[in-house]
Amino acid sequence: MLGFDIRVAKITWTVFLVAFLLFVTYMISSTLLVVVFSIFFSYLVYPLIQLVERYRPARVSRTASIALVFVLVIVIVSVAGSIFGAQIQDQAIKLSQQIPALLDAKNVSDRIPLPDFMEPLRQRVLDFISSQVQSNADQAMPLARNFGLSVMHAASNLIYLILVPVLSFLLIKEAPSIREELLSWLNHANQRMWSGIIKDMDVLLSKYVRALLLLSIATLISYGIAFSVLGVPYPLLLAGIAAVLEFIPFAGPLAAVAIALAVSAFSGYPHLLWLLGFIFAYRMFQDYVLNPILMSEGVEVSPLLVIIGLLAGDQLGGVVGIFLSVPVIAALKIIFVRASAARREALLMQQREIIQE
CATH class of the missing domain: 1.20.1440 (de novo design (two linked rop proteins))
Known part of the structure; x- marks a missing residue:
């Protein structure tokens, strides 16, 4: 009647709904990415939570034991970062400062070592390397200069370093109830x-x-x-x-x-x-x-x-x-x-x- 086909309407509605969900997913992709990393972080710390839960006294709540594990993990990561992070940062700064000299085509031929069996071909190999360095130097130098800008951009997103553990804590705490609620919707x-x-x-x-x-x-x-x-x-x-x-x-x-x-x-x-x-x-x-x-x-x-x-x-x-x-x-x-x-x-x-x- 009136040319209305229920089957076609259902198909059209399904296609529209899928397209809408894909659009929404694209628009909130950054938020979803934070949630994904929070899920991954939850799986990293969950074995420690299971270990603590095994020996947790009855008077201590599950939320307290989860919080204890997160505090312990954060302390361990902070200590490790303070020990090795400074050395890695110093080496990264030193390398970024030496990149212009390392990519200097006039001296690169003398610095690059070759095995003895390739010495007869040394001049050809080094001429090829020098030509490649010379042709790509214009691209490499902007990358080196932009390295600091990339670090600053990452530092501006440090809020995610706080959000990920917080979301992971809430996911682990509420995961059982979320699972039961989702399954209750199904036959x-x-x-x-x-x-x-x-x-x-x-x-x-x-x-x-x-x-x-x-x-x-x-x-x-x-x-x-x-x-x-x-x-x-x-x-x-x-x-x-x-x-x-x-x-x-x-x-x-x-x-x-x-x-x-x-x-x-x-x-x-x-x-x-x-x-x-x-x-x-x-x-x-x-x-x-x-x-x-x-x-x-x-x-x-x-x-x-x-x-x-x-x-x-x-x-x-x-x-x-x-x-x-x-x-x-x-x-x-x-x-x-x-x-x-x-x-x-x-x-x-x-x-x-x-x-x-």
Whole structure:
């Protein structure tokens, strides 16, 4: 009647609703990013909360034990930052001041060491390097000058360093009630499916975030000690950069290796082969031994999907998109597997009812 089709109206309404939700998500992306980091931080501290809860006296409330853990974590991070942060900051300032001299094309040919077997080709190699440095110097110098501006911009967002722990505290405190409230909106069949999805995603995020933290700490300690022993320039700064980039899957460690080799080469470090050999050995140990052990549960995504997710994440959200790509893909996989299992179970139930009839 009157050309009105209910089915078409439902489809149109669904498309409009999805588009509206995507628009709202885009508009509040910064807020959502803070919430995401708060969730990740919650998974980092939650094992300590579980440990405290195990020995918590009955007269002490759960809120007090959670607050105690957060205070302890903040104190530990502050002490570690005061011990190593000053040295890393000094090395970063020193490197930023020496960048113009390091990129000087007139002297770079004499500073970069080459292995003995490449000495006959030294002039060709160094001419190529000099031409590349000369052509890219105009781009490198503005980046060096803008480094301080980037630091100031990050300092202007220090409010997030306060918001993340606060939101994490509230998320841990109210997580059980939020979960029960969300599940209460669903019927029995969907409750069972989504309860399994939430449980699987809980394992996924806990394993993934804690594995990244342990891998980052292992990289910081290993690189810091090895670079200091080998006499690599700016050892703590390069180790700190590598530890931070460890949180970016695949691309982060490669960028850290490139930065360490580039800074060492342009600084005239004479043992690049030893440095390259250590980095290669460490990456083999971490990628094929330590990483599989730490991520043995929860994060089971094929390399093909990881690469596709990294490329898509880079286009959608840059560094943040790359960081979130692996857990997002793993979460979508969990939802797909659980939904498929629920669908198969429903079909089996229907077949049994037909047979019984």
